[in-house]
Amino acid sequence: MRSTFKPRRKHLLAGLLACSTVYAADYSPYAKRDYPTEVFWGDTHLHTNLSMDAAAFGNRLGLEEAYRFARGETVESSSGQPVRLSRPLDFLVAADHSDGAGLFGLLASGDPSLTQYPDARRWHEMLRQGKNKSVAEEMINRFSNDDLSFDIVDPALATPVWHQVVDTAERFNDPGKFTAFIGYEWTALDAGNNLHRVVLYRDGADRLRDYLPFNASTSIDPEALWDHLAEYEASTGGQVLAIPHNGNLSNGEMFAPVTGSGQKFSPAYMAERRRWEPLYEITQIKGDSETHPLLSPDDEFADYESWDVGNLDFSQAKTDDMLRYEYAREALKQGLEFQAAQGENPFEFGVIGSTDSHTSLASAEENNFFGKHKVFEPAPGRAEGAYKSAGSIHLMRWQQVSSGYAAVWATENTREALWDALKRREVYGTTGTRMTLRLFAGWDFEAADANSPDIAAIGYAGGVPMGAVLPPAPAAAEAPTLLVAAQRDPIGANLDRLQIVKGWVDADGNAREKVYDVAWSGDRAPGSDGKLPAVGNTVDLDTATWQNSIGTQALATTWRDPDFNPKVPAFYYLRVLEIPTPRWPVYDAVRYGRPLPEGAVLTAQERGYSSAVWYYPDSHPAQ
DSSP: OBOOOOOOHHHHHHHHHTSSOOOGGGOOTTTTOOSOOEEEEEEEEEOOTTSHHHHHTTOOOOHHHHHHHHTTOOEEOTTSOEEOOSSOOSEEEEOOBSTTTTHHHHHHHTOHHHHTSHHHHHHHHHHHTTOHHHHHHHHHHHHHTTOOSSOTTOHHHHHHHHHHHHHHHHHHOBTTTBEEEOEEEEOOEETTEEOOEEEEESOOHHHHTTOOOOOTTTOOOHHHHHHHHHHHHHHHOOOEEEEEBOGGGSTTOTTOSBOTTSOBOOHHHHHHHHHHOOEEEEEETTEEOSOOTTTOTTOTTOOSSOOOSBOTTSSSBOOGGGGGGTOHHHHHHHHHHHHHHHSOOTTOOEEEEOOOOSSSOOOOOGGGOOOSSGGGSSOTTTTSSEEEEETTEEEEGGGOOOOOEEEEEESSSSHHHHHHHHHHTOEEEESSOOOEEEEEEESOOOGGGGGOSOHHHHHHHHEEETTOBOOOOOTTOOSOEEEEEEEOOTTSOOEEEEEEEEEEEOTTSOEEEEEEEEEESTTOOOOTTSOOOOOOOOOBTTTTBOOTTSSBSEEEEEEEOTTOOTTSOEEEEEEEEEOOEEOHHHHHHHHHTOOOOTTOOOEEOOEEEEOOEEEOGGGSTTO
């Protein structure tokens, strides 16, 4: 979003006082307030039993149970356990895979549209015998080798399933109270390398009921997906966007500097990518994708919930040279390099979190984690042993991540308001905690602004919010000033610190980064190495508890970039760290009387990531 700079509040006040008559109608400071004052929480990436892999692993919960759970109701999980969120969510996207959606249900029921084919008849019998996994493995293998006797994306099969998706979302959508978005996952794989996108519509059944999803079996090139989205908008008048995820499992393809066909980025390509993919899913069950310690060696918090051993199906081991093209921070930096060299930034995206749960349960709390698939729902020993192994590639069960959620600053809880906020990138992602984050960037915020009881009013009046591009600087401005604030999750852990992550391009055209501690709890002070001492640790592993006796409930500050160079592009985003708390395997060990898994990471500092703000030299008067 390339925003227009708004006048400072002192200028607004001066204009008001200059009026010859001040009417009583002008008394209320809230009468004309049109900016977002509330954050809404949701999951944009949840799978139900309509997804082939979810059903194959035993998920018996459908769309209705997914919506009911997200709204705060108690449901029975596929493993027979009652489960409920600590607090309802505000919105949900049931993003089932478009390829083969609902196929397992049709096979299990013996639908004649399928059982007319020999493969389907045999798989129906195998499902009756409980051989779900064998059916899934055989089906995926046959599909990958184009050796099926029927088309799993045949419109005759796909249409009634899509109608079910759309009609159920319409039934649960309750404007002002709960938003049920319509969407799906485009599950593109290039030799096992993840290129997945969640497709998210602003629209309802009137436009979508008869417009089928795009399938990866048609094309795995993102440009083909964008063409499909453009055709949808042109033919229906609707609006849609796409959200990539799990670049950490793409083995260097998600943010590679070439197109799907191997061509260098053209200006048109970069503009299209920025248009259709304004967001990136930065954290979820299959790992955190902010950064990696090999990419950010000076960032002591870089190695957080890393999945970095291979690609999505473990068919290829990870190599260090792939990492640069997999993580959000590095992609933001690479986008600045494109901007400096060609005047276009293809990676000007905001960030959210979501679960990618395949249980129909959008649970991202450490003490309420129901795993990736039904086979990883709570049970004695579920954190022990290998999650997945292939050759020399191994991932342990305890490495599943209880993450994440999408937080949206919007004016109301409706499809339109939430989607618009997602599109303009006024959003942030967390690892499951419901902390509140604010970030504004401008040119003349003052130190006292951080102590205001209404930081948002000052932020919107004097700058732009997260997700925006900095406006042109006043002639006297020396450097951007950020106004940032965070409050802890009301039933969660205290805050440790606020950090500003900056990226910029140096004189040689190479992107650089730096992490600044800008506010923190307690009376700590940075040491001679510039590092802030650790906040401490109150976790009791024997009882799976912690104390909010360290840290603080809220932090706020203004920060002026001390290293600003008006000649180079830059971005800034806020990272907020909580104090250490137990990870889900610790809760499991206590509840089931099991030993802690050998080698497991037992505590974590959960966190939130704001969307960035960008500065470009052509918006500075000196250029």
